[in-house]
Amino acid sequence: MSHWKMDCDADGYVWLTIDVADKSVNVLTHAVLEELDQIIGDLVKQDNINGLVLLSGKPGGFVYGADVRQFELLKDAGAVADHIGSVHHTMNRLAAAPYPTVVGIDGVAVGGGLELSLAFDRIIATASPKTQLGFPEVGLGILPGYGGSGRAYRRVGLEQVLALMLTGKSINADKALATGLVDELVASESDLRGAAKSWLDAQNGAQNGAQNGIKPVRDMKPVPADADAIFKAASDAYLSRARPDHTPAPFAIMDHIRDHMTDPQAMTDAELTIFPVLMTSPASKGLRRLFDYQDKVRKSGRGDSGIKHVHVIGGGVMGGDIAAYTAMMGFRVTLSDQNADAINAAIDRARVLYERRLKTEDKIADALSRLAADPAGDGMATADLIIEAVAERVDVKQAVFRDMEQKAKPDAILATNTSSIPLASIAEVLEHPDRLVGIHFFNPMPVLPLVEIIWADTTADAVTTRAMQFAGQLKKMPIRCKSAPGFLVNRALLPYIYGGIAKMLAGTDADRIDEAMVDYGMPMGPIELADQIGLDVTHDAGVPLGIADDVAAALQEHIGKGNLGRKSGRGFYEWDGKKAIRPRAAYPASDAAALAVELLQPMISECQSAVNEGVVENADMADAGMIFGTGFPGFRGGPLFWASQQN
Numbered sequence: 001m002s003h004w005k006m007d008c009d010a011d012g013y014v015w016l017t018i019d020v021a022d023k024s025v026n027v028l029t030h031a032v033l034e035e036l037d038q039i040i041g042d043l044v045k046q047d048n049i050n051g052l053v054l055l056s057g058k059p060g061g062f063v064y065g066a067d068v069r070q071f072e073l074l075k076d077a078g079a080v081a082d083h084i085g086s087v088h089h090t091m092n093r094l095a096a097a098p099y100p101t102v103v104g105i106d107g108v109a110v111g112g113g114l115e116l117s118l119a120f121d122r123i124i125a126t127a128s129p130k131t132q133l134g135f136p137e138v139g140l141g142i143l144p145g146y147g148g149s150g151r152a153y154r155r156v157g158l159e160q161v162l163a164l165m166l167t168g169k170s171i172n173a174d175k176a177l178a179t180g181l182v183d184e185l186v187a188s189e190s191d192l193r194g195a196a197k198s199w200l201d202a203q204n205g206a207q208n209g210a211q212n213g214i215k216p217v218r219d220m221k222p223v224p225a226d227a228d229a230i231f232k233a234a235s236d237a238y239l240s241r242a243r244p245d246h247t248p249a250p251f252a253i254m255d256h257i258r259d260h261m262t263d264p265q266a267m268t269d270a271e272l273t274i275f276p277v278l279m280t281s282p283a284s285k286g287l288r289r290l291f292d293y294q295d296k297v298r299k300s301g302r303g304d305s306g307i308k309h310v311h312v313i314g315g316g317v318m319g320g321d322i323a324a325y326t327a328m329m330g331f332r333v334t335l336s337d338q339n340a341d342a343i344n345a346a347i348d349r350a351r352v353l354y355e356r357r358l359k360t361e362d363k364i365a366d367a368l369s370r371l372a373a374d375p376a377g378d379g380m381a382t383a384d385l386i387i388e389a390v391a392e393r394v395d396v397k398q399a400v401f402r403d404m405e406q407k408a409k410p411d412a413i414l415a416t417n418t419s420s421i422p423l424a425s426i427a428e429v430l431e432h433p434d435r436l437v438g439i440h441f442f443n444p445m446p447v448l449p450l451v452e453i454i455w456a457d458t459t460a461d462a463v464t465t466r467a468m469q470f471a472g473q474l475k476k477m478p479i480r481c482k483s484a485p486g487f488l489v490n491r492a493l494l495p496y497i498y499g500g501i502a503k504m505l506a507g508t509d510a511d512r513i514d515e516a517m518v519d520y521g522m523p524m525g526p527i528e529l530a531d532q533i534g535l536d537v538t539h540d541a542g543v544p545l546g547i548a549d550d551v552a553a554a555l556q557e558h559i560g561k562g563n564l565g566r567k568s569g570r571g572f573y574e575w576d577g578k579k580a581i582r583p584r585a586a587y588p589a590s591d592a593a594a595l596a597v598e599l600l601q602p603m604i605s606e607c608q609s610a611v612n613e614g615v616v617e618n619a620d621m622a623d624a625g626m627i628f629g630t631g632f633p634g635f636r637g638g639p640l641f642w643a644s645q646q647n
Contacts, residue, residue, distance in 0.1 A: 003032045004039055005057065012050035013200055014043065015193075019057025026056055026063040028112040028146075030070055030083070037090040044093060051200035052101040054120065055192060060130055065111025068140060068288055077276040084145045084275055088268075091147040094119040100203040100215050104192030105182070110134045110170055115148030118155070121216050123182040124195050125173050133181055134170030140291060141249045141284030141635065143256060145275035150260070150268030155180050157221030158261060159230050165253045166238040180221075223261050231258060246521050247283050247635050282645065286637030293624035293638070297479065301472025303465075307413070308332060311374070311383035313400060315339065318417060319389030320346025321445040324353050327371035328446075329474050334372050334379025343373045353446055380407040385470060387439055389417040392540070397421065398429045405430055413463055415439040416454075419490055420544050423456035423483040433458040437467045440487060441476075442629055449477040450629035456483040477628045482615045485544045488622060489629040491610060492639070494542045495602035497533075498551045500526025501572075503599065505550055510572055511582045516595040519587075521633030526599065527572050528580045530555075531565030535572075538565075597646075604639045611640070 005017040016039065020026045043049060056062045074080045094101070103117045105125040114133050117123050125131050135144050135152070143149060143165060153161045156179045164171070164181075176182040186195045203214050224230060235254065244251045256274055260267035278284055308331065312323040315337030323346060327333040337343050350371055354364040372379070380386055386408055388400050397416060404414055414435045416426055427433035438454025451471040455464045464480065471478035481487045486494065500517075504510045504527060514525025530538045539547070539555040547555075558564070558571060565571030566578070573580040607622040609615075616622050623638020636642040 001035050001039070003029075003035050006039065008049070011197075011200070011204075012048055013197065014049055014052045016052060016054045017057045018054065018063065024058070025061050025108075026058050026113070027065060027067045028063060028116070029067040030073075033087055033090065037086070037093075040090055040093050040097075044097065049099050050204050051099050052097060052120075053193075053196045053200070054101075054103040054116075055196075056104075056106065058107075059189070061107035062105045062109040063113025063116060064108055065113050065136070066146070068291060071279060071288070074279075077280045080276040080279045081272060085272055087146045088272060091115070091119045095147075095151070098215065100200060102196045102199055104196055105131060105133070106189040106192060108132050108170075110136055111144070112146050112148075115144055115146035115151070118148050118151035121218070122184070122199055124184045124186060124192060124199070125176060125182045126188055126192065127173050127185045128188065129172065131173040131176075132170035133173075133176050134168065135164050136168045136170070138166060138168040138249050138253060139287060141247060141281060141287040142275060142278045143249060143253050143271065145271050145279070147268045147271065149256065149271060150264035150266070152181070153257065153261065153267055154218060154220045154264040158224055158227060158257070159234075162230065162234040162238075162254070162257060165257070166234060166250050220264055227261065246633070247287075248281060249278055249283070252278055283635040285645070286633075286635045286641065289620075289623070289637035289641050290627060290634040293620055293627065294477070296620060297477045297624050297628070298472065300480065301468050301476070301478045303469040303472070305385075305466045305469035305473060307384040307466065307470050307473075309334070309379070309383045309385075311336065311377070311379040311386045312389060313337070313377065313380075313386065313404070314389035314417075315342030315346045316389065318441065318443055318445060319387075320349055321353075321443075322387060322389055322417065322441060323371060324350030325446045326474065328354060328357065328367045330370070331473075332370050332372075334374035334383065336374045336377035336379065340373075340375050343375060347371060347373060357446075377407070380404060380412075381409065383408065383412055385413045385415060387415045387417055392418065392421065394421055394425050397426050401426055401436070402429050405432065405435075413437060413466060415467065417441060418454075420486055420541055422485065423454060423459070427456060427458055434460040435463060437463050438481075438483065438487070439467055439471065442489070448629065449475075450489070450625060451476045451478045452481045452487050452489065452625070452629075453478050454481050454483050454487055477624070479621055479625045479628075480617065481625075482613075484610075484613065484615045486541075488607075488610050488616055488625045490541055491545065491615070492603045492606040492622075492626060493630050494538070494545055495606055496599065497526045497530050497538060498542065498547055499602045500599055501530065501551045501554060502548060504572070505554055508595075511585060512587055513595065513599065514582065515584060515587055516592040517599060519589070519592045520596040520600075521636060523631040524580075528582070531571035531573055531575065531580060533565070534567055535559055535563065535565050600639060600643075604643045607639050 003020045008014050018026050101120040102122040103120040107130050109117050137143050160179045173185055177185050239250055242250050260270055310326050310331050311334045312319050313336050323333045323335040335343055354367045358364050386404055390396055390400055415437050427436050437459050440452040442448040442450055453467045468478045500513050510527040514528050517525035535555050535558050563570045566575045569575050573582050611619050611622050619640045623640050626632040626639055627634050
């Protein structure tokens with residue numbers, strides 16, 4: 001066996017260890033599951049076994065679930081059904097073993113890992129904070145498919161199984177014990193073996209190793225009298241912002257549990273018909289791509305940048321937020337601006353952010369202690385990284401970088417938060433342009449996960465790598481981009497916005513345009529988004545990219561009247577605080593779908609051009625950038641992936 005180890009002790013207890021070869025964590029690949037089936041098949045033939053224990057051979061981790069990428073090898077719903085049918089056979093044989101069985105969990109047991117655990121009679125877990133149990137499948141557009149839904153329902157009942165399956169969130173060991181998902185907690189991994197043996201001994205007639213152990217019978221949680229109210233509360237809590245035509249999985253989960261809550265075995269069996277349909281749906285394909293993007297992007301930002309002290313130049317909204325968030329994430333930050341009032345305002349906003357995110361006074365005070373006002377910019381002399389966030393003008397930025405280079409220590413990284421200015425224009429004034437990199441955050445910086453890490457031909461590779469690592473340390477999603485007009489996101493997003501405005505100017509109602517994109521899955525349509533960004537910013541950011549004359553004229557007309565969008569209370573729409581006042585009418589679905597396809601073409605075209613020109617590494621990174629940077633719906637898998645699926 002490549003992935004499992006097994007031995008039998010003098011008491012007749014079989015000790016099974018999962019230790020997946022060539023992987024740092026345990027995942028249930030097809031090969032791992034096939035070996036498990038062989039092991040279970042061999043064990044059921046033996047009559048001298050008094051108990052079975054499963055432990056992990058990976059320190060600090062149990063099983064992270066199925067290897068989702070291997071589902072891509074299954075070409076259709078029939079192949080998916082065959083696969084999960086074989087896994088169900090294995091899990092059912094394990095659950096029906098004629099002797100007591102126990103699993104010991106230390107670390108993560110999610111998805112297929114939790115489903116495997118649920119096939120055992122008793123679940124023992126460590127009380128460690130790293131122990132987490134859950135069903136993340138809804139985030140992949142599916143439901144548990146290895147028999148876990150009915151077995152979890154039998155243990156925890158209606159309300160808890162709905163929460164586990166609909167949120168996709170993991171729970172800690174204490175909550176797992178309280179809900180009945182696990183039966184016993186021990187202090188540490190070293191205690192699992194002893195606890196498992198003690199329980200098996202009890203099942204086998206005290207400490208004598210007598211054979212023919214008693215297999216425990218688990219009573220099912222009864223269907224609660226207020227089941228309808230529980231379903232209603234779950235729907236309100238978890239489905240209110242979801243749509244079945246976008247993400248069918250949560251609705252399928254709700255129906256699945258409702259239809260089978262009187263019979264957990266029937267619930268488990270029903271996975272065989274529901275799972276293949278969901279797995280082969282467009283939404284699941286898109287969400288699995290999103291999962292892959294997240295993994296790739298996070299890996300690209302791993303490592304220690306070596307940065308401890310960050311100096312930020314510019315106390316406006318963006319610069320202040322960069323400084324505040326960076327301090328919150330554990331870095332020492334100094335903030336300079338020619339206007340002392342701007343620095344004070346930024347620190348006030350930082351306090352609000354910390355109160356909202358950190359909650360406790362000691363954590364708030366600790367974060368504030370790392371953020372220092374530095375009107376004279378003395379922090380530049382000792383900073384490991386200097387980030388400018390000043391006016392989006394070449395001459396202004398060049399002046400800042402001339403001064404920055406003179407004051408910075410020789411190994412400091414010099415970074416610009418520019419959203420559109422090519423790095424070559426800034427590098428003209430530097431003696432050492434190899435130190436210059438773009439670190440382009442998106443507004444609101446504490447909320448949006450994307451960071452474009454911009455490199456030019458003159459940028460040292462080590463500088464780019466450290467910038468990527470810095471973004472990773474901020475828990476952001478860094479995308480490496482070659483310096484080019486608009487980089488990736490603005491290059492693709494602005495033509496989409498301009499196309500929407502052009503369509504409106506040609507006679508299509510603005511609300512119809514925006515609602516078509518909301519129906520598609522966008523958080524808002526291009527007209528409302530232009531107002532949200534600000535019509536002045538929408539115009540100015542696109543100047544390097546080119547704007548059609550009629551669109552530029554429409555924007556300039558509004559700007560000239562002071563109608564800048566949300567921030568002025570009026571743009572293409574009137575605004576009531578944070579909400580655009582528009583009809584949000586219902587339009588024929590086919591018309592909306594056709595309009596969405598048309599409106600997306602500029603975005604798709606620019607993403608493909610960015611890939612072809614080497615601005616981003618590949619189509620996956622282009623798609624990831626648009627999802628993490630613009631709110632492009634994850635269940636569509638990104639503009640290029642979605643376009644590839646339309647043919």
